[in-house]
Amino acid sequence: MTATDRPGPPLWLLAELTYRCPLHCAFCYNPVDFARTSADDELDTEAWLRVLNEARVLGSVQCGFSGGEPLVRDDLEVLVAEAHRLGYYTNLLTSGVGLTEDRAEALKRAGLDHIQLSFQDTTKELNDFLSHTRTFDLKQKVAHTIKANGWPMVMNCVIHRLNIDHIGQIIEMAVALGAEYLELANNQYYSWALLNRDQLLPSREQLERAERITNEYRAKLGDKLRIFFVVPDYYETRPKKCMNGWGNVFLTVTPDGTALPCHTAKMLPGLSFPNVRETSVGEIWYDSEGFNRYRGDGWMSDTCKTCPDKEKDLGGCRCQAFMLAGDAAAPDPVCDKSPAHQVVLDAVARAQRPGAVSTAPLVFRDPKASRQIAP
Amino acid sequence: MSIDTPTLASRFRMQWEEAQQAWVLLYPEGMVKLNASAAEILKRCDGTRDVPALVADLETAFDTTGLEPDVRAFLDMARQQQWITEA
Numbered sequence: 382m383t384a385t386d387r388p389g390p391p392l393w394l395l396a397e398l399t400y401r402c403p404l405h406c407a408f409c410y411n412p413v414d415f416a417r418t419s420a421d422d423e424l425d426t427e428a429w430l431r432v433l434n435e436a437r438v439l440g441s442v443q444c445g446f447s448g449g450e451p452l453v454r455d456d457l458e459v460l461v462a463e464a465h466r467l468g469y470y471t472n473l474l475t476s477g478v479g480l481t482e483d484r485a486e487a488l489k490r491a492g493l494d495h496i497q498l499s500f501q502d503t504t505k506e507l508n509d510f511l512s513h514t515r516t517f518d519l520k521q522k523v524a525h526t527i528k529a530n531g532w533p534m535v536m537n538c539v540i541h542r543l544n545i546d547h548i549g550q551i552i553e554m555a556v557a558l559g560a561e562y563l564e565l566a567n568n569q570y571y572s573w574a575l576l577n578r579d580q581l582l583p584s585r586e587q588l589e590r591a592e593r594i595t596n597e598y599r600a601k602l603g604d605k606l607r608i609f610f611v612v613p614d615y616y617e618t619r620p621k622k623c624m625n626g627w628g629n630v631f632l633t634v635t636p637d638g639t640a641l642p643c644h645t646a647k648m649l650p651g652l653s654f655p656n657v658r659e660t661s662v663g664e665i666w667y668d669s670e671g672f673n674r675y676r677g678d679g680w681m682s683d684t685c686k687t688c689p690d691k692e693k694d695l696g697g698c699r700c701q702a703f704m705l706a707g708d709a710a711a712p713d714p715v716c717d718k719s720p721a722h723q724v725v726l727d728a729v730a731r732a733q734r735p736g737a738v739s740t741a742p743l744v745f746r747d748p749k750a751s752r753q754i755a756p
Numbered sequence: 757m758s759i760d761t762p763t764l765a766s767r768f769r770m771q772w773e774e775a776q777q778a779w780v781l782l783y784p785e786g787m788v789k790l791n792a793s794a795a796e797i798l799k800r801c802d803g804t805r806d807v808p809a810l811v812a813d814l815e816t817a818f819d820t821t822g823l824e825p826d827v828r829a830f831l832d833m834a835r836q837q838q839w840i841t842e843a
Contacts (some may be wrong), residue, residue, distance in 0.1 A: 390775045392787065440775025441772035443787060470769060494769070495784040535784050561767065562784060605781040623779060 386677060391666050394469075394645065395447055396432070398457070399423055399636050402449040403478045403744075406501065408539050408581060409746040411449065412647055414755030416748040422637045426456040428658065430463050434635055435662035437467040441632065444469040449636070452479035458491045465492025470485025472497060474537075479487045479521035489530045496527050497535040497564075500551070501544065524558040536563040540591065541574075541581040542732070548591040552598045556606055563606055564593060567613035570728075571700060572672035573746045582732040588616060615725050619637035619690055620697025622711035627675035627699060632666060641667045642672055645700045649709045675699050675710075684712045684719070687712075709736040758828065759835050762810070763843040764802030770798055781839060790841075798831055803843030807831065 392450075400415040425431070429744035433444070443676045444464045445527075447485040452475055453455055464471045473488065473496045480496075500520060536555045540548070548565065555563040570578045583591075595610045602608075613619050624631045624643045638656045643649055647654065654671040655664070664671060678686055678695075685696040697713020704713040716723040731738050744750055764770060764781045769782045770790075779795035781788040790798065796817070811824045834840045 440773065442773055442775075442780065442782065445785070468771060468786075470787075472785055489759065494782075531766075531783050558820070 387667070388628055388676060389630070391436060391662075392441060392630045393443045393445070393632065394433075394436045394441040394459070395445045395448065395631065395633040396429065396451075397447050397507075397633060397635050397644065398429070398454045398460070399449040399566075401444050401453045402476070402682075403453075404476050404748045405742040406539075406573070407745050408541060408568050410569070410572050410574065410590045410644060412645065413576065413748065413751060414450065414497065414570050414582075415449075415746075416751035418635070418637045419754065423454075423703075424634075424638045424657070424748065426459055428638065429460050432657050432662060433460065433464050433467060433469070435657075435698070436632065437469060439663055439666060442469060443472065445472045445474055447474040450476055450478055452484065458484075458487045460486055460494045462491035465494075470494050475499070476633065477520045480523045480525055480526060485526045485530050487516040489532075493532070495535065496532050497537050498524060499526060499537045499539070500554070501538065503520075521558070528559045533562070534558070534560045535564060537566060538561040538598065539563040539568050540565050541568040543581065543739075545583045545587045545591050549598070550605075552595070552602075552608065553588070554604075554656045555608075557647040560606060562609065564609045564611070564624045566609075568613045571704070572648075575704060578728060579731060580737070580741070580743055582728060583613070583617060583740075584710050584735075585616065585729075586733075589611070613723070614698075614701075615729055617715055618717040620694045620696045623698035623713075625740045626695050627674040629676075633661070640669075640671075642675075643700070648700055651705055652709075680710050682711060687739040688718065759804045759807070759831055759840065759842055761803060761843040762801040762831055762840040764798065764801050765838055765841045767840055770795075794825075794830060797827055798834070798839070801831075801834075801840050806839075 400418050401420060436582040440586065461471050468679050469493045471492065473493055475498060477498050498520065512589060512732065530714055538551050550564065568574050568581050574581055594608060595608055601610055607628065609672040628642045631643060633644045633658055635641060638658045639647060640653050640657055643656055652671050653675055655669045655685065674680065676690065681696050681717060685691055697715055699709045701715065705724045711721065712719040714725050716722065759800060769843055770779060771782065773780050776789060779790045796814060800813055805813065807828065811827050813824050814827065825831055833841065
């Protein structure tokens with residue numbers, strides 16, 4: 382890299398504090414081999430404090446505490462307090478399990494700026510089925526705690542074939558709970574969701590109906606609730622600008638301290654990613670092989686290099702290219718110029734069949750399943 | 757509907773970012789990088805002055821006149837973005 386294309390700062394720091402989670406969502410983006418990282422392998426408080434300090438010096442300003450379920454960590458309040466002191470805008474991404482009123486108050490005192498609460502669905506039965514635990518009543522209680530502490534609330538609901546037809550109820554619930562933002566995040570097919578893709582990918586008709594209903598609510602609700610509808614990329618002909626560019630703004634630190642340009646990048650073969658235990662965040666961001674590998678366009682295939690949309694999407698997602706085309710440097714197969722685009726078309730074609738597309742049971746994210754898949 | 761006495765909305769935080777050499781607005785999972793004039797206007801949206809006073813303050817600070825149309829246009833946009841609200 383020359384000095385002129387030196388990347389900007391890692392504006393977004395995602396601290397994945399733990400893979401431990403009381404939920405078992407079938408669409409989880411944690412790696413399928415997450416069970417290889419045990420609680421003993423997790424970074425300790427001191428190491429996280431150092432990461433927060435080093436990243437802030439580089440210019441990180443948004444900090445997300447995520448997981449797994451970050452509330453499992455009993456030092457969360459300490460980490461939030463330090464992030465707040467350093468000037469980060471602090472976000473907690475949680476399922477809500479473990480957010481008692483006492484902990485909410487402690488987090489408020491620590492300076493937590495915002496909580497994003499995830500929901501699976503408005504229908505209790507379906508919610509419990511998809512997250513494989515009985516947590517829905519609790520989430521409603523937690524939403525009230527969030528509002529009572531004066532936090533802005535983003536509700537996040539992962540949308541897929543099994544809940545997309547409830548989109549109207551989901552929006553109604555966000556309004557009723559006082560959310561300021563609602564992310565209707567169409568499932569992206571990585572990790573656990575890829576295992577369950579046939580069961581989770583909606584049909585085109587389902588998707589169009591959901592978008593139409595969402596737009597009707599946007600018109601009706603105006604400024605009261607900001608709704609983000611993330612289109613599933615399988616239905617696009619050009620890929621997404623994944624992570625807004627590899628090593629461009631996002632820095633993820635996984636529970637064991639591995640630093641990644643995105644939370645699924647660890648799957649890419651032949652690429653070594655540094656660990657914050659041994660390497661400073663500055664060296665990781667600017668000098669490591671893993672972060673420099675897909676910056677710029679030197680790595681691109683001719684299909685991408687000569688494409689007029691190159692700057693718009695930067696060739697799409699490296700993980701998706703690896704998963705679907707077997708080559709992390711290939712064009713993202715979502716792109717209709719990709720030689721492997723048929724893989725996406727086939728999955729989409731299967732999704733148009735009515736009813737349940739697959740008779741295979743959903744694979745739920747839990748340590749036992751993880752150990753079976755990746756012993 | 758225009759705004760009389762603007763103040764920064766509670767869900768936004770404005771701060772100077774050394775690494776970006778810019779003022780930014782921070783909000784849940786997002787950031788807006790402000791240019792210098794936007795920052796000068798928003799710094800003065802603290803609920804203590806109405807728009808004419810805000811304009812007068814800017815014109816004094818920068819020793820100029822005729823800023824009102826630009827300031828009002830910016831405040832309209834900022835209100836639409838929900839950055840500011842009526843004090």
